Amino acid sequence: QSVLTQPPSVSAAPGQKVTISCSGSNSNIRNNYVSWYQHLPGTAPKLLIYDNNKRPSGIPDRFSGSKSGTSATLDITGLQTGDEADYYCGTWDSSLSAGVFGGGTKLTVL
Amino acid sequence: EVQLLESGGGLVQPGGSLRLSCAASGFTLSSHAMTWVRQAPGKGLEWVSSISGGGGTRYYADSVKGRFTISRDNPKNTLYLQMSRLRAEDTAVYYCGRDPRTLTGYLNIDSWGQGTLVTVSS
Numbered sequence: 001q002s003v004l005t006q007p008p009s010v011s012a013a014p015g016q017k018v019t020i021s022c023s024g025s026n027s028n029i030r031n032n033y034v035s036w037y038q039h040l041p042g043t044a045p046k047l048l049i050y051d052n053n054k055r056p057s058g059i060p061d062r063f064s065g066s067k068s069g070t071s072a073t074l075d076i077t078g079l080q081t082g083d084e085a086d087y088y089c090g091t092w093d094s095s096l097s098a099g100v101f102g103g104g105t106k107l108t109v110l
Numbered sequence: 111e112v113q114l115l116e117s118g119g120g121l122v123q124p125g126g127s128l129r130l131s132c133a134a135s136g137f138t139l140s141s142h143a144m145t146w147v148r149q150a151p152g153k154g155l156e157w158v159s160s161i162s163g164g165g166g167t168r169y170y171a172d173s174v175k176g177r178f179t180i181s182r183d184n185p186k187n188t189l190y191l192q193m194s195r196l197r198a199e200d201t202a203v204y205y206c207g208r209d210p211r212t213l214t215g216y217l218n219i220d221s222w223g224q225g226t227l228v229t230v231s232s
Contacts, residue, residue, distance in 0.1 A: 002154070035218045037155070044205065044222035045147075045155065056220060088155050090217040097169055099145065099157030099217035 003028060004089055004102035011108040016079050020105045022072040022089030028100055032092040034072040036065055039086045039104075048087075049074060081109050112136040112221045114206050119226030126196050126230070132189040132206030132223055140164065140184040143209040145219055146191050148202035148228075158204070159191065163212035174200075196230045203227050 005023040012018040022034065036049040047056055049065035052072065064075045072089055089102040118130040132144070146158040159170045159180040168180050179192040189206055204226050207219035 033216060033218065037219070039155070044224050045219070046222070047218070047220045050210075050218045050220065086154070090155075090157070090219075092215055092217050094215075096172075098171055099147075099160060099169075101147075101155045101157060101217075104154035 002103040003093060003096070003100040004091070006087075006089060006102035006105045008103070009106045009108065011110055012079055013110050014079050014081060017075060017077045018079060018107060020074040020076075020087050020089075020107070022074070022102050024070050024072075024091065024100075026070060027095035028070075028091045028093040029067065029072055030070045031094055034065065034067050034089055034091045036063075036072075036074045037088045037090065038083075039088060041086075045088070076107070079109050083107060084109050112208065114208065114221060114223035116204065116206050116223045116226040119204065119228045121229045121231065122196055123232050124197060124230055127192070127194040128196065128228060130191040130193065130204055130206075130226060130228070132191075134187045134189065134208070137208070139182065139187045139189075141212055143211055143214045143216070144180075144182060144189045145207045145209060145217070146180060146189075147205045147207055147219070147222075148200075149205070149225075150199070150202040153202075156202070157217065160209070160214045161189070162214045167214050169214055193228070196228075198230050201228060201230045 039045040052067040208221040
């Protein structure tokens with residue numbers, strides 16, 4: 001049981017938009033920065049979003065993040081088949097004094 | 111170019127010990143907090159431990175507290191994870207990661223290694 005809750009899977013057609021949610025609590029999402037990662041099996045995870053809504057250099061603006069209260073959201077627009085991967089949200093939990101990840105969301109581009 | 115290269119994984123019996131290393135290059139290790147993250151077979155990412163840039167602050171997941179020790183040798187550009195009293199549920203790919211900040215208390219990993227597999231089995 002993950003501290004952060006994500007939907008197990010989402011799907012959409014190429015060119016469409018998908019939203020992945022991440023639900024937490026006051027001790028984690030509300031009071032700490034959220035990051036998002038893309039993970040393809042057998043490879044190193046990749047940082048997509050940090051500090052709630054900032055993109056590292058090289059990450060296309062098709063990926064965007066937001067946070068409101070105890071929830072965060074990753075939006076991916078203009079879906080491509082290459083976006084098929086597992087996506088994780090992560091943050092710090094001040095009560096646990098620990099990092100926490102969501103359970104992961106598998107994105108399928110139909 | 112930032113590079114992180116894990117080593118030290120392998121097969122170990124339950125109750126045994128293993129030390130993972132993460133060799134860093136392309137940046138000044140002491141300027142960055144570092145983190146270990148693992149992924150068990152068929153499971154999601156799990157945060158394991160973080161250490162501040164100077165090494166003075168360390169945090170552990172409850173699942174490994176008292177059994178794992180994170181450390182760093184900044185002059186040698188290397189991060190370590192000493193794992194003892196290993197259990198079957200510690201079987202996973204272990205990744206080291208770099209945080210852009212020096213202090214811990216964040217989860218923001220901007221560079222990751224390729225991972226090293228640890229298998230705990232008799």
